[in-house]
Amino acid sequence: xxxxxxxxxxxxxxxxxxxxxxxxxxxxxxxxxxxxxxxxxxxxxxxx
Amino acid sequence: xxxxxxxxxxxxxxxxxxxxxxxxxxxxxxxxxxxxxxxxxxxxxxxxxxxxxxxxxxxxxxxxxxxxxxxxxxxxxxxxxxxxxxxxxxxxxxxxxxxxxxxxxxxxxxxxxxxxxxxxxxxxxxxxxxxxxxxxxxxxxxxxxxxxxxxxxxxxxxxxxxxxxxxxxxxxxxxxxxxxxxxxxxxxxxxxxxxxxxxxxxxxxxxxxxxxxxxxxxxxxxxxxxxxxxxxxx
Numbered sequence: 001x002x003x004x005x006x007x008x009x010x011x012x013x014x015x016x017x018x019x020x021x022x023x024x025x026x027x028x029x030x031x032x033x034x035x036x037x038x039x040x041x042x043x044x045x046x047x048x
Numbered sequence: 049x050x051x052x053x054x055x056x057x058x059x060x061x062x063x064x065x066x067x068x069x070x071x072x073x074x075x076x077x078x079x080x081x082x083x084x085x086x087x088x089x090x091x092x093x094x095x096x097x098x099x100x101x102x103x104x105x106x107x108x109x110x111x112x113x114x115x116x117x118x119x120x121x122x123x124x125x126x127x128x129x130x131x132x133x134x135x136x137x138x139x140x141x142x143x144x145x146x147x148x149x150x151x152x153x154x155x156x157x158x159x160x161x162x163x164x165x166x167x168x169x170x171x172x173x174x175x176x177x178x179x180x181x182x183x184x185x186x187x188x189x190x191x192x193x194x195x196x197x198x199x200x201x202x203x204x205x206x207x208x209x210x211x212x213x214x215x216x217x218x219x220x221x222x223x224x225x226x227x228x229x230x231x232x233x234x235x236x237x238x239x240x241x242x243x244x245x246x247x248x249x250x251x252x253x254x255x256x257x258x259x260x261x262x263x264x265x266x267x268x269x270x271x272x273x274x275x276x277x278x279x280x281x282x
Contacts, residue, residue, distance in 0.1 A: 002085075002086040002087035002088045002152065003087050005087070005088040005091070005148055005149065005151065005152040006087045006088050006090050006091055008148050009088075009090075009091035009094070009095070009145045009148045009149060010091070010094065012141070012144045012145055012148065013094050013098065013141050013145060016137055016140060016141050016144070017137070017141075017252070020134075020137045020256065021256070024256070024259050024260060024263060027263050028259075028263055028266070031263060031266045031267055031270060032266070034270050035266060035269060035270050035273070038270055038273040038274055038277065039273065041277055042273055042276060042277060045277070045280055
């Protein structure tokens with residue numbers, strides 16, 4: 001019984017930590033894609 | 049992101065991971081089992097670590113809020129927003145793990161004691177921060193409003209910390225006056241895993257906050273480029 005409470009406690013901690021890290025990683029990938037797309041548009045405009 | 053910042057962040061990522069592995073070893077294999085509470089007491093090592101990082105992150109938001117009000121610089125607002133996001137994750141950890149521990153120790157998931165009630169209020173205040181923040185459209189006003197809200201909200205963090213020291217509560221006090229009377233205190237064998245867990249969570253908190261600030265900066269950079277494009281007719 002003690003063991004299951006301990007495991008549940010740690011499982012929650014790691015799930016929250018990994019969930020937060022995963023959300024930041026996904027946001028980072030999306031932002032880097034957006035940045036590249038916008039940068040190339042700006043460069044294209046600069047050349048025109 | 050400049051090269052130096054990327055290097056430091058990579059070091060912090062690996063350091064967090066390595067320290068977490070050592071902390072897990074210390075908590076599960078090196079720490080003695082508490083006589084009364086048994087294995088469930090081991091939740092305490094990460095529960096307190098989460099509380100420490102949560103409170104520290106929310107204090108950073110107070111400092112950043114002062115920075116916003118004094119200088120009006122967007123970088124302070126990014127720091128405040130990121131530290132509250134990280135703080136909220138960690139205070140969610142304290143509440144959930146505390147509730148699991150409470151079930152094992154007190155045979156109930158929740159009780160409206162001063163500590164638990166003040167922690168619930170603190171959590172709600174910081175969840176509301178993001179809802180209210182997104183409701184203000186003007187960036188300058190939003191930053192100032194969020195800065196003041198973050199500073200006022202910190203009263204709930206102090207209230208949560210002080211509740212078990214000022215009011216009668218079922219929640220144990222681990223350090224300071226009253227520790228022995230409330231079933232708190234630490235055996236000497238518990239000190240290394242406890243302090244190492246605190247250090248691990250501190251490094252993890254700094255790493256997450258730094259990543260979060262970097263992402264907010266990247267989002268701002270994209271927004272600026274989009275504005276430039278709009279101004280040039282695209």
